[in-house]
Amino acid sequence: MSTKVNRRTKIVATIGPASESADAIGRLLEAGVDVFRLNFSHGSVDQHAAVADRIRKQSAVHGRYVGILADLQGPKIRISSFSAGSIKLSVGDRFRLDSHLGEDDGDQRGVSFSYLPMLDSLEQGDVLLLDDGRIRLRVDDVEEAAVDCTVTVGGKLGSKKGINRLGGGIAAPALTEKDIDDIAGLGRIGPDYVAISFVSSLEDIEHAKALLAAQNLSVAVIAKIERAEVVADEDILNGILGASDGVMVARGDLGVEVGDAELIGIQKDLISRARRRDRLVITATQMMESMISSSMPTRAEVFDVANAVLDGTDAVMLSAETAVGEYPVEVVKAMADAALGAERHPVARTSRYRLERQFESAQETIAMSAIYAANHYSNVRGIACLTESGTTPLLMSRLSSGLPIFALSDKPSTLSKLSLCRGVIPLYFDAVSFEKEDIELRAIEYLRDNDLLSKGDALLMTRGEVVGTAGGTNMMKILPVK
DSSP states (O other): OOOOOOOOSEEEEEOOTTTOSHHHHHHHHHHTOOEEEEETTSSOHHHHHHHHHHHHHHHHHTTOOOEEEEEOOOOOOBBOOBTTSEEEEOTTOEEEEETTSOTTOBBTTEEOBSOGGGGGGOOTTOEEEETTTTEEEEEEEEOSSEEEEEEEEOEEEETTOBEEETTOOOOOOSSOHHHHHHHHTGGGTOOSEEEETTOOSHHHHHHHHHHHHHTTOOOEEEEEEOOHHHHTOHHHHHHHHHHSSEEEEEHHHHHHHHOHHHHHHHHHHHHHHHHHTTOEEEEESSSSGGGGTOSSOOHHHHHHHHHHHHHTOSEEEESHHHHTOSOHHHHHHHHHHHHHHHHTSGGGGOOOOOTTSOOOSHHHHHHHHHHHHHHHOTTEEEEEEEOSSSHHHHHHHTSOOSSOEEEEESOHHHHHHGGGSTTEEEEEOOGGGSOGGGHHHHHHHHHHHTTSSOTTOEEEEEEESSTTOTTOEEEEEEEEOO
16 A cells, blocks of 8 residues: 655745745755746846756756746835835824825825825725835825825834725726736746736636737746625625636735735635636735744644645645745745645545536546546545646546546646645656557556555546547546556
């Protein structure tokens, strides 16, 4: 019996000054990173291209297929700068957001801001949230180029802090000119996924896809869900899910706009919706933030990661923890341990079968049947899926199981994209190089030689009758490991 434990939940790590060297990337790979995030809020396309090259070289050295996620900045609605660097606001103070002020002329009375069209979305009585909600301002009057406010929650306010509205609704395009320029340069990076920030409609996703197609880029598009008005409108949310390849539960801005108490249920709902629609889902933001400066996570952070795993997320994401933190390797190991701990719970290993749903293809029928059979036949230790496009292992990964899904393909791009799918282990296997009658035996030998299966195990295999044809999966077998 194979005793090797494979973590099913994937880890996304953000690259930054603390982790961008070849040595650091190699150590993060050893610690368990599955996907590297390039944050386009910082750095140039040239810098990101150099990092992507290092990631691919280190992945080859470590014999791993990992994904690269290009996360576009999106619209950033921020205050400008204070001449003194920061100010202290008290409850009841009058404060003015005034676009006529100079970029660095903010003071105790007011400050400029970066996005003038914001005023079209505001009216008297609105509550503005500055610095992730640490400062709250009630809107008293909206003028042509400024807004007068009263402080309702005070504190220290620094330069360049973000502006949100309680309940959401500040209109801004998801793709800025900077994002469009960055998309034009993505061909030099070749990411597997592109994340679109502040998505507000399916049209935002379609626009992004059109721009990517114009660059001849075939990448998966991830919609970042961080606007309150999106989660409040089921039609808009379902439209975004239908148009995208996956979603990111971006809990930072979303939490500010809806409140942390509401965010708990929203996270669970988004993960469930994504899995039902066969979409990938990443849970992000402040998952182990204390480890930016601490070598150990808090118990609350371990529980946060575990709850996302039990909710069924494909991946959990680290941001500043690996980008600028003091313990990037340790935080990845801590997150991996938390995920493994949660995966031992029966809830994480039980399929929620789609008994109420009619399957739409032979491929989907085989994928669903394979998970059902594997979960109910105790000798099966894994599922091998010969795949061209990656669709069959993706479909399999939508159902809960304690068994690894070995995605066997000779397409590196397919294997890299599958690095984000929960429970899927992407492995290079050139099926067309073997005689047709030898493929199954060679696949078993390959998995056994890599300590993924042992003598006496059973392997459930899916494949197409014609090897090398995308979308052709129509066979399922249970094979003994000899």
